[in-house]
Amino acid sequence: MSKLPFFTKAQIDNICKDYKTPFYLYDEKGIREGIRRLQNAFSWADFKEYFAVKACPNPYLIRMMIEEGCGVDCSSMTELMMAEALGLKGEQIMFSSNVTPADDFVKARELDVIINLDDITHIDFLEKNGGLPETLCMRFNPGGDFCIGNTIMGNPGDAKYGMTKTQIFEAVEILMKKGVKHFGLHAFLASNMIENDYYASLAAILFKLAVEINEKLGADISFVNLSGGVGIPYKPDDKPVDLEYVGKTVKKAYNEIIVPSKLKKISIKSELGRYITGPHGILVTKAIHKKDIYKNYVGVDACAANLMRPAMYGSYHHITVMGKENEAPMKMYDITGGLCENNDKFAIDRMLPEIENGDILAIHDAGAHGFAMGYNYNGKLRSAELLLREDGSVKLIRRAETPADYFATFNFDGAEIKL
Ligand SMILES: *Cc1c(COP(=O)(O)O)cnc(C)c1O
Numbered sequence: 520m521s522k523l524p525f526f527t528k529a530q531i532d533n534i535c536k537d538y539k540t541p542f543y544l545y546d547e548k549g550i551r552e553g554i555r556r557l558q559n560a561f562s563w564a565d566f567k568e569y570f571a572v573k574a575c576p577n578p579y580l581i582r583m584m585i586e587e588g589c590g591v592d593c594s595s596m597t598e599l600m601m602a603e604a605l606g607l608k609g610e611q612i613m614f615s616s617n618v619t620p621a622d623d624f625v626k627a628r629e630l631d632v633i634i635n636l637d638d639i640t641h642i643d644f645l646e647k648n649g650g651l652p653e654t655l656c657m658r659f660n661p662g663g664d665f666c667i668g669n670t671i672m673g674n675p676g677d678a679k680y681g682m683t684k685t686q687i688f689e690a691v692e693i694l695m696k697k698g699v700k701h702f703g704l705h706a707f708l709a710s711n712m713i714e715n716d717y718y719a720s721l722a723a724i725l726f727k728l729a730v731e732i733n734e735k736l737g738a739d740i741s742f743v744n745l746s747g748g749v750g751i752p753y754k755p756d757d758k759p760v761d762l763e764y765v766g767k768t769v770k771k772a773y774n775e776i777i778v779p780s781k782l783k784k785i786s787i788k789s790e791l792g793r794y795i796t797g798p799h800g801i802l803v804t805k806a807i808h809k810k811d812i813y814k815n816y817v818g819v820d821a822c823a824a825n826l827m828r829p830a831m832y833g834s835y836h837h838i839t840v841m842g843k844e845n846e847a848p849m850k851m852y853d854i855t856g857g858l859c860e861n862n863d864k865f866a867i868d869r870m871l872p873e874i875e876n877g878d879i880l881a882i883h884d885a886g887a888h889g890f891a892m893g894y895n896y897n898g899k900l901r902s903a904e905l906l907l908r909e910d911g912s913v914k915l916i917r918r919a920e921t922p923a924d925y926f927a928t929f930n931f932d933g934a935e936i937k938l
Contacts, residue, residue, distance in 0.1 A: 521844075522755045524801050524881040525549055526907060528842040531803060531879055534905065534913055540879070541804040541821035542903040542919070543890050545580060549799035551909075554587040557791070560766030564773065565786035569613040571747050572598040574792025574887035575800065577904055578605055579916035584795065585611075592747075592790035593632070596623045603630055613744065613790060615658070615705065617680055621648040628652065635705050635744065639686045642693055655694060656703035656744055657687050661724060665708040667716050673709030681706065687728070691738050703742040703788070704729055711750035711793060715761050718745055719768035722787075726776035733782050742786040745769075749794040753835050753884050760794070793887040800886020802826050802836075802902075806878045815852050817874045822856025823863040824899035826885050827892045830862040837883040838866055846872035854880070858897050900925060 525546040526534075534544070557568055569592040570584045578601055581591060590611040593599045602612050612632035616623060619641065627634050628649030635656040636642070645651060660681030665673040675681075682690060691702060704725045709717060722745055729740040752759045769787070777785055802825060808818035828834040838854060840846075848870035856863040865882055874880075893901050900920035905913050 522837045522839070522883060523844060524839055524841075524883065525799070526801075526881075528844075528879075530907075530911075531841055531881070535803075535805075535879060537913070538903060538905060538915070539919070541802060541819070541825055542905055543825075543885065544801050544803055544905045544907055544913075545575075545577075545796065545886055545916075546799040546801075546907050547583060548907075548909045550580065550583060550796060551587055553795060553799065554584060554589060556762050557789070557794070558588065560762040561769070561787060561789075563766070563770050565784070567786070567788050568795070569744075569788060569790045570795055571790045571792030572601065573891060574747075575796040575889070576601060576891055577916055579906060579914070580796065581605055589795075592792075593627075596620070596626055599623070599626050599630060599632070602632075608632070613656070613788070615656075615744075615746070615790060617658075619644075624648040633703065635703070636690070637680060637682075639682055639690045639693075642690060642697075646697070651694070651697055651699055653699060654701040654703070654741065655699050656705050656742075657690060658682060659684070659687055659704055659706040659725065659728060661706065661708070665720075667714060667720050670714075672712065672714065672717065675706075675708050684728070688732065688736065691732055691736055695736065695738055701739050701741040702732070703744055704732075704740060705744035705746055707746035707748055710748050712748050713750040713752060713757055713760055715764050716768065717748060718765045719772050721745055721748075722769045723772040723776065726772055729785060730776060730780040730782060733780065740782060740785055742788055744788040744790060746790045747792050747794075749789075749791055751793055751797040751884060751887075753837065755837060795887070797884050797887035800884075800889055802882040802885040802889060804880050804882060806874050806876050806880060809874070809876060814868075815850065817852050817854050818857060819854060819865070819880055820857075821865075821882070821902070822858045822897075822899055823860065824856070824858060824894050824896050825902050826865070826882060826889050827894070828885075828888060829865050830860070831892075836865060836885060838869065838871065839881040839883065840872050840874055841879040841881060843872035843874075843878070848872055850874075858899070860896075895925060898925065 569590040592613040615635040617637040658681040725743040804819040804821035823830040903919040904917040
């Protein structure tokens with residue numbers, strides 16, 4: 520039941536002497552070990568993880584991932600620029616975008632990255648904006664519901680991404696005529712899946728499609744990209760995904776579908792975001808107000824502008840009151856930020872130990888789609904990001920925004936706001 524942060528009360532008290540709350544703290548050891556576990560599960564394959572930059576776009580963290588042998592998956596111009604700044608190019612970068620602006624395709628071609636085409640109409644668009652490469656990945660949308668056994672896991676039929684099966688065949692045929700030599704297949708069918716059979720079910724769909732395209736069109740399918748979607752245990756009772764099992768079941772599908780086919784072998788890629796950084800980032804915030812009206816509220820110095828998942832999706836994020844880890848959760852609170860929005864709540868009706876002003880709260884599993892989804896509503900500023908290194912030291916990997924950053928976009932035509 521208990522879910523504890525990757526730091527102690529003494530450690531966080533020390534860190535709070537040097538850095539003002541709120542801030543994000545990431546765990547180097549956890550990130551590195553998670554990547555190794557993933558690579559180990561797929562050691563039987565020609566496998567590469569492309570970290571989904573959008574989940575946590577901090578170059579210091581991404582540099583660690585590159586050291587561990589990962590590439591990156593970008594979805595926009597600035598993410599491509601970050602990858603370039605990190606010294607990446609070519610096959611180290613996947614570009615899985617949708618509704619792609621022309622400039623982004625031009626940049627992607629300049630860096631010679633692997634482009635994952637979201638739509639059949641993008642063939643012409645890419646040809647005009649950057650030109651066609653030798654290798655292209657196709658994003659597949661099988662439509663309907665995505666089921667594992669009798670359970671509906673996602674609704675690809677309602678999703679804006681990817682191409683229909685007919686379109687994929689048509690696209691590959693057109694592209695072969697235009698000189699594209701190698702193809703990859705990609706699909707993202709469900710998000711935050713802690714169901715152990717997700718990746719193998721998805722892999723089987725893509726492996727079968729690869730064999731069918733190869734048989735009918737003679738196209739060289741050189742890889743499948745299983746994309747992201749592997750979930751993490753947000754709730755204390757959630758079971759983490761068993762990666763060894765995932766590796767084994769994907770291998771079984773590979774041995775049954777790819778090995779006996781004419782393709783014989785293909786490589787496997789993933790674009791995990793949440794799995795890589797999610798559990799290894801914590802939003803650290805301080806209780807600054809208590810308010811008892813019709814309910815009991817604790818107001819903290821972070822708000823939905825720092826972590827919008829609870830407000831946007833109603834997501835559960837576990838909260839530890841530092842120093843009270845062993846106290847019974849005796850009191851029911853709403854933990855709120857200070858936005859003028861009633862959905863700015865990190866927890867609703869949560870049983871926690873009695874909280875006093877000044878207590879430090881650890882909001883767990885904020886390392887992916889956390890800081891990255893931050894915004895400036897109510898004039899709130901983005902927080903700092905810190906890295907807890909393997910040797911126990913702490914490094915500032917992104918400073919907190921200041922009012923000058925907030926006003927920076929007004930500084931044009933000499934009409935500078937004097938701060
Ligand atoms: C968001 C996204 C990912 C990463 O998803 P996670 O749920 O964080 O693993 C990977 N690929 C694509 C195309 C995405 O849009």
